[in-house]
Amino acid sequence: MHGNVSLSFARTIGNKFFSLKVKSFPLHGHPKAERLYAWMHDTDDPAKPKRHITILHIPPITSAIEAVRAVIIQEYREMSIYILKREEGKL
Numbered sequence: 001m002h003g004n005v006s007l008s009f010a011r012t013i014g015n016k017f018f019s020l021k022v023k024s025f026p027l028h029g030h031p032k033a034e035r036l037y038a039w040m041h042d043t044d045d046p047a048k049p050k051r052h053i054t055i056l057h058i059p060p061i062t063s064a065i066e067a068v069r070a071v072i073i074q075e076y077r078e079m080s081i082y083i084l085k086r087e088e089g090k091l
Contacts, residue, residue: 006037006064022064024057033057037067 007022022039033056040052055067085091 007068020068022068024064027056030056037061037064039068 004024005021006024008020010017010019012018018041020039020041022037024035024037026035027033035057036054037057038052038054040050043049043051053071055061055070057067061067061070082091
């Protein structure tokens with residue numbers, strides 16, 4: 001990916017190491033956003049070993065860190081719903 005690096009960080013959470021480089025890309029002609037944020041990360045799925053993410057710079061997403069936070073919150077919500085459905089026997 002080409003673009004300006006807006007955020008770069010590495011963390012160890014539990015026994016997993018995370019490293020992200022969030023890039024910012026200018027958008028031309030989009031009615032609401034002047035730029036977008038993009039990054040990719042490894043997954044635990046051998047069929048889809050990498051996940052690519054793009055987020056538009058539209059409030060409340062006003063920075064690279066806000067884009068990452070939004071994705072983390074959404075993934076947490078999706079995982080919580082999945083766990084609840086599994087426990088209720090709906091999967």
